[in-house]
Amino acid sequence: MSGRLDGVRVVVTGASSGIGEATARALATEGATVALLARRTDMLEEIAADIATTGGDARAYQVDVTDAAAVRDTVNSVAADLGAIDVLVNNAGVGSMSLAVDADLDEWHTMVDVNLHGVLHSSHAALPHLVEAAKGARGVADLITVSSASGRRVPKPTSNVYAATKHAVGAFCEALRQELGPQHVRVGLVEPGFVVTDMTSGRDFGELEALEASDVADTIVFMLTRPRRHGINEVLMRAIGQDS
Ligand SMILES: NC(=O)c1ccc[n+]([C@@H]2O[C@H](COP(=O)([O-])OP(=O)(O)OC[C@H]3O[C@@H](n4cnc5c(N)ncnc54)[C@H](OP(=O)(O)O)[C@@H]3O)[C@@H](O)[C@H]2O)c1
Numbered sequence: 001m002s003g004r005l006d007g008v009r010v011v012v013t014g015a016s017s018g019i020g021e022a023t024a025r026a027l028a029t030e031g032a033t034v035a036l037l038a039r040r041t042d043m044l045e046e047i048a049a050d051i052a053t054t055g056g057d058a059r060a061y062q063v064d065v066t067d068a069a070a071v072r073d074t075v076n077s078v079a080a081d082l083g084a085i086d087v088l089v090n091n092a093g094v095g096s097m098s099l100a101v102d103a104d105l106d107e108w109h110t111m112v113d114v115n116l117h118g119v120l121h122s123s124h125a126a127l128p129h130l131v132e133a134a135k136g137a138r139g140v141a142d143l144i145t146v147s148s149a150s151g152r153r154v155p156k157p158t159s160n161v162y163a164a165t166k167h168a169v170g171a172f173c174e175a176l177r178q179e180l181g182p183q184h185v186r187v188g189l190v191e192p193g194f195v196v197t198d199m200t201s202g203r204d205f206g207e208l209e210a211l212e213a214s215d216v217a218d219t220i221v222f223m224l225t226r227p228r229r230h231g232i233n234e235v236l237m238r239a240i241g242q243d244s
Contacts, residue, residue: 001054002031004031004115005028007137008032008086008224009033009083010088010089011035011078011088012024012031013118014091014093015037016039016040017040018197020036020091020092021213022213022214023091023217024103024218025051025220027058029054032087033082036058037092065122068121071232072124073099075129075142076100084133085129085133086133086142087144088126089144090145090147094110096162097158100157107161110163111162119145119172120184123143127180130180134183139228140184140185141225142188142223144189145175147189149237151170151189153244154244161204167230170186173187177233188223189233191209191235193238194208194238196210196211196213208241209240210242215237219237
């Protein structure tokens with residue numbers, strides 16, 4: 001498979017379904033070699049095999065992003081297997097919505113562990129590889145994080161902790177952007193509104209035509225295929241008609 005990302009080595013977390021899977025498929029179609037990270041190995045292997053049937057190159061790596069040591073080991077294994085890491089897509093995430101008075105504290109902790117600590121673990125593990133890769137032939141490396149429209153504005157009371165994790169991720173990425181630009185590591189945030197995935201299954205969108213995972217994947221491909229000088233730092237994207 002050949003395309004605009006030939007020779008680019010990418011890590012996608014949360015690649016076993018939804019936005020991560022669609023992103024991995026889109027990147028492989030553009031010629032990237034993609035490391036698929038998540039907990040459900042069977043799904044990762046199925047996706048990798050399917051990508052291979054279309055001539056793409058994807059490899060499955062089982063990891064729980066809440067486990068810092070496991071993430072470090074996995075990222076280092078990916079770098080050894082692929083020769084380098086040019087791009088990290090932080091995508092793994094979970095969302096549970098409830099009013100604070102009704103909330104299950106364990107669900108709050110899980111959201112913080114996956115959506116915030118997971119991003120910190122993956123970013124920290126990948127950064128040395130990205131800085132190194134930026135010195136190579138491509139001349140740039142990329143760290144893209146899938147946040148949410150809820151990371152820009154709290155849409156409703158039940159978004160409490162989910163929105164808090166996404167706001168935190170936005171602040172972290174802005175600091176990374178300021179630190180890493182001089183080393184030619186671009187840092188970008190993607191902030192989707194409603195997307196049809198497992199996370200939103202059972203949700204009634206009413207008249208609204210929600211985004212597809214491939215819409216987010218297309219945006220990430222666009223960000224990664226800009227000229228080296230052109231960093232896209234933030235993309236807020238909502239289904240047309242979504243009000244919050
Ligand atoms: N759907 C939406 O409307 C929407 C809107 C805005 C932003 N987002 C964001 O988009 C991202 C992807 O979500 P999605 O909508 O595509 O949902 P999804 O289909 O449920 O995908 C979530 C992914 O995260 C992985 N994951 C969850 N916990 C993990 C853990 N502890 N370790 C490793 N991987 C883990 C899951 O894999 P395993 O279960 O196999 O580990 C899965 O691959 C999330 O960050 C989410 O907040 C979604």
